[in-house]
Amino acid sequence: MxxxxxxxxxxxxxxxxxxxxxxxxxxxxxxxxxxxxxxxxxxxxxxxxxxxxxxxxxxxxxxxxxxxxxxxxxxxxxxxxxxxxxxxxxxxxxxxxxxxxxxxxxxxxxxxxxxxxxxxxxxxxxxxxxxxxxxxGRDTKGDLYEYLLSKVATAGTNGQFRTPRHIIDMMVRLMKPTPEDVIVDPAAGSAGFLVSAQQYLRENHADLFLVQGLKEHFNNHMFYGFDMDRTMLRIGAMNMMLHGVDNPNIEYKDSLSEVNTDKEKFTLVLANPPFKGSLDYEAVSADLLKTTKTKKTELLFLALFLRILKNGGRCASIVPDGVLFGSTGGHKSIRQEIVDNHKLEAIISMPSGVFKPYAGVSTAIIIFTKTGSGGTDKVWFYDMKADGYSLDDKRNSIEDNDINDIVERFTNLDNENDRKRTDKSFFVPVEEIRENGYDLSINKYKEIEYEEVQYEAPSVILEKIKGLEEEIQKGLEELERMIEG
Structure with missing residues (x-):
């Protein structure tokens, strides 16, 4: 710090x-x-x-x-x-x-x-x-730059470039990067996901720096970040270098366009792609449109992740809630593609205040593995209610925080089998998801337990009201006597 x-x-x-x-x-x-x-x-x-x-x-x-x-x-x-x-x-x-x-x-x-x-x-x-x-020292340089970047958020300008650091760190802990991974963020901004991933590797795989091949891989071939804003590219590259990565592959690239020919290149995607709405069909890679015929960037990025991952590659991405239940052909086709042809592992529903004060949009984290041959048998859902900060515009620090619980439960999914739909987390079998038109919103499957409240009989309540009425009347009479006297 x-x-x-x-x-x-x-x-x-x-x-x-x-x-x-x-x-x-x-x-x-x-x-x-x-x-x-x-x-x-x-x-x-x-x-x-x-x-x-x-x-x-x-x-x-x-x-x-x-x-x-x-x-x-x-x-x-x-x-x-x-x-x-x-x-x-x-x-x-x-x-x-x-x-x-x-x-x-x-x-x-x-x-x-x-x-x-x-x-x-x-x-x-x-x-x-x-x-x-x-x-x-690398830590001082990195901390200095993190502090500079935090000022982008607190100043309230261009805050969209910053996914909250604690959410990034949670996603990295969920995915557990390895020294052999090739990690990409196709909408990298200030490279927050890549910085967090390198920090995780330093803390959990420090021995990689003793192996020449792995050390060289870490410094030159492990981290890739793409963006179309040259200011952010400069900032992202400096962020990585000050955190001790000698030569990160931070490049100018329109990830969704025909110019991006990356295919089966990466083993891990960590991203919070833009939800900016629509694109021109002409600008979008034909490959992506085959997977989901849409102009919506949030759907096209999911199609991109499937294309650029190697078989066995994993993805954790933030998506707006609409991706999970949208009824258009584009929405349904990308969900069906992930569920039927790959292995959808988890949907973590986040509260809408996570991105405040910049946006109140409800979001989720989708986690899947590219297989090309299916593999989804059941999907783990988690209903995240708190992230350690108030969910209003102030985002003050509070005690309630589900993050450690999410990481703990996801790391030990064998213990999740017997959880009920009324719990914070539970499994849903793939057959049920198919029956529901590939709807992946947690509210479709979560059961709410209503507690029965016992009320007194109406006659008893009425007697109590009469008693209160009498007390008020006596009080008024006493007050009147005091004024007259």
Whole structure:
């Protein structure tokens, strides 16, 4: 977690941006990101330089001898006006052309980076602020960036980019990524699912870093994220790199279009795809329309997941409730495809307040395995009522929280067989789902237990009312006497 001291330093830098006229939270993070990247390049150069000296090797760095003044450690001490000139005229053009030397995800998206800090004094303050942050260690860097991203949500702008972190973490814990997985989020945004997955692997499979092949896989071939917003791609790539993934595959891609030719490539999908409504048929991949003839993005993404997963690959995705019970041909066909031709494992119904204050939409998590040959025999449903936060716009922390219970029950499904439909979780046999037109909404199957309330006989209630009436009358008479007296 971010410490109070670090939080205060970041808040102060944020305030400098804000008072200087950069008030869009995403823009603040973008400019902050550029400066973190520039500082990170110099830190990396210094480490490599020191190693070369220690080993007695010649050193060929990314900063040529005539470009040494472009290093953070050099220009941070320049007078404000000179620092501003060097940053605007030399540092930015230099990092924008780094792609040829550095094929990292972040370098790919520096090509259209725009330096927006308006004044030398403001730049000088921000550089001083960042320079005073001790960012040694992956955890500190990651925590710092997580805190920056949380400000997107609290500022109430572009909040749709952030799936609540505790929901992301729950989904990752449900899916239990392995060191051999190839993980994708086809609507990655700030890469929250990928960050959580790498953290889970560090905590539960730390030995993977002792195996050269697995370590190389983790840093270069495990994580994929696609988006069509270049700002989010920059932010997502930096988020992964600051969390210690050297070369995440964060790419510009319209996941639903013909341009995306990915097929049977990944073993795990973690996603919260956009529910933005409709697309043009012309823009959508013909492959996806064969699975579900629809313009609705939430249905097309499910078809995409089936296409891009390898056989045996797993998926956990957030879907709007309409996906579970919608009556159009597109809705029914995708549900039937998953139930009959693959293995639908779980539907976790979430309360509508989970995405407040940005949206009050009711959502669920759908979990399935791609098999291509069926395998659904029964589906596990869970009726989640609380996620540890109030379900109003304030989202204050509360005690009620079903998350650990959900993970515990899903991890031990053998213990779920005897649960009744009145419980929080229960199984529904596939035959019953087929009989109900592949309806996957929990309310179709959940039974509500009504407690019988015993009321007194009407005559007794009437006598009590009369007694109260008499007491009121006496009180009024007493009050009248006191006023007259």
């Amino acid at each position: 971010i410490t109070g001291e670090l939080r205060n330093k970041v808040d102060k830098i944020w305030e400098t941006f804000w008072t200087g006229g950069i008030t869009n939270p995403l823009e603040v993070i973008e400019q902050f990101t550029y400066l973190l990247f520039i500082k990170g390049l110099d830190d990396k150069e210094t480490i490599n330089e020191n190693e070369a000296v220690f080993l007695g090797l010649d050193f060929n760095g990314m900063f040529p001898s005539d470009k040494q003044h472009l290093r953070w450690s050099k220009f941070k001490d320049f007078e404000a006006g000179e620092m501003y000139r060097v940053m605007q005229e030399e540092v930015f053009p230099f990092i924008k052309n780094l792609h040829g030397k550095d094929d990292s995800a972040y370098a790919k998206y520096m090509g259209d980076a725009i330096f927006k800090i308006p004044t030398p004094l403001m730049l000088s303050k921000i550089v001083d602020g960042i320079n005073n942050i001790n960012m040694e």
